[in-house]
Amino acid sequence: MRVYMDNGATTRVTEPVFAAMQPYFCEIYGNPSSVHGFGREARKAVEAARAQVAKAIGAQEREIYFTGCGTESDNWAIRGAAYANVKKGRHIITTNIEHHAVLHTCKQLEQEGFEVTYLPVDNDGLVTPEQLAAAIRPDTTLVTIMYVNNEIGTIEPIPELAAVAHEKGVLFHTDAVQAVGHVPIDVAAQGIDLLSLSGHKFHAPKGIGALYVKQGVRLQRLMQGGAQERGQRPGTENLAGIVGLGKAIELATADIPGKSAQVRAIRDHMISRILGEIPHVQLNGHPTKRVCGNINVSFYFIESESVLLHLDFKGIAASSGSACTSGSLDPSHVLLAIGVSHEHANGSVRLSLSDENTMEEADYVVDCLAEAVSRLRAMSPLYEDFLKGVETVGTDDSCHLH
Numbered sequence: 065m066r067v068y069m070d071n072g073a074t075t076r077v078t079e080p081v082f083a084a085m086q087p088y089f090c091e092i093y094g095n096p097s098s099v100h101g102f103g104r105e106a107r108k109a110v111e112a113a114r115a116q117v118a119k120a121i122g123a124q125e126r127e128i129y130f131t132g133c134g135t136e137s138d139n140w141a142i143r144g145a146a147y148a149n150v151k152k153g154r155h156i157i158t159t160n161i162e163h164h165a166v167l168h169t170c171k172q173l174e175q176e177g178f179e180v181t182y183l184p185v186d187n188d189g190l191v192t193p194e195q196l197a198a199a200i201r202p203d204t205t206l207v208t209i210m211y212v213n214n215e216i217g218t219i220e221p222i223p224e225l226a227a228v229a230h231e232k233g234v235l236f237h238t239d240a241v242q243a244v245g246h247v248p249i250d251v252a253a254q255g256i257d258l259l260s261l262s263g264h265k266f267h268a269p270k271g272i273g274a275l276y277v278k279q280g281v282r283l284q285r286l287m288q289g290g291a292q293e294r295g296q297r298p299g300t301e302n303l304a305g306i307v308g309l310g311k312a313i314e315l316a317t318a319d320i321p322g323k324s325a326q327v328r329a330i331r332d333h334m335i336s337r338i339l340g341e342i343p344h345v346q347l348n349g350h351p352t353k354r355v356c357g358n359i360n361v362s363f364y365f366i367e368s369e370s371v372l373l374h375l376d377f378k379g380i381a382a383s384s385g386s387a388c389t390s391g392s393l394d395p396s397h398v399l400l401a402i403g404v405s406h407e408h409a410n411g412s413v414r415l416s417l418s419d420e421n422t423m424e425e426a427d428y429v430v431d432c433l434a435e436a437v438s439r440l441r442a443m444s445p446l447y448e449d450f451l452k453g454v455e456t457v458g459t460d461d462s463c464h465l466h
Contacts, residue, residue, distance in 0.1 A: 157180070170208075185402060197231075217350075
């Protein structure tokens, strides 16, 4: 059996999305900026997709700008807002569990003379409106807090956080790359000024994203070039990718409650079995305020790379955290931020489900996990010492420990 449970890293392009894209490779291939008939056909498709994206998140069409990915959208939102509002101040607020697209952008801005406050989170990965309110200063120009954490799946209280920012006259941006298609979003109702999304997280192709910019919000351009995207984002439009993004987000947001309930049932079944059948394991992230498809667990006394190799041998795709840092030997900054020890962070595995996964696959994965953990612990000196009663560093974690 082959099982894909790494949807947090990327999703497959589904057949309806691929079908929608196909004509825009070989049949309708004009440059959307061209004034002739070929170009007008292409422009019509771009604007139709813009309408689909806008409808999916409760925005207006003119507030949607197409980008190359979520990372570009994050960079543009944060740097663009920082530069455009520099006369008001140079202070930005974020959290210490953001994606590196946000953290590294903020670090770069610090090198350019901006000040950044990194709010800590609790053991579940949550930041509170009270924390945010206390951190805002007269020179604060932007708050950027992710909607859903990409590693532990915790859902932040975005409407409440945005309300705090607006009370102080501060712009609010959210990296919603892991939220779109999984959590109902209405940017107007929730008070969001800037929102980043990436198509390949909800069955659109890689290499296409979007940035929502509330009408009236000023951003400095991230790149220089042509007049595409109403003069704000230069570069010839990725026509087929944009069409795919529009179709995918339309499908992903068509019945979020129904799809979420289906995925959540499988996820909860897996969590129940993992915590009930595998000893010395903890669930990372909020037990209930988490996106429906996320499971992040730490297995004590072993390393995640060995678990992942065993799963891969069994035809199962999983990860140890963010795909963007999978080559790093350092423990996850997210897990360390929520109080997980270095040892347990190195034994963490992320399983991310989609609505295409089945209960049969779920049981197969848990069976293989149990087998892998048992085999690896049999070879682990740390586990041997534990069984002998020798004190092992870091075994006092209590975060949802079984």
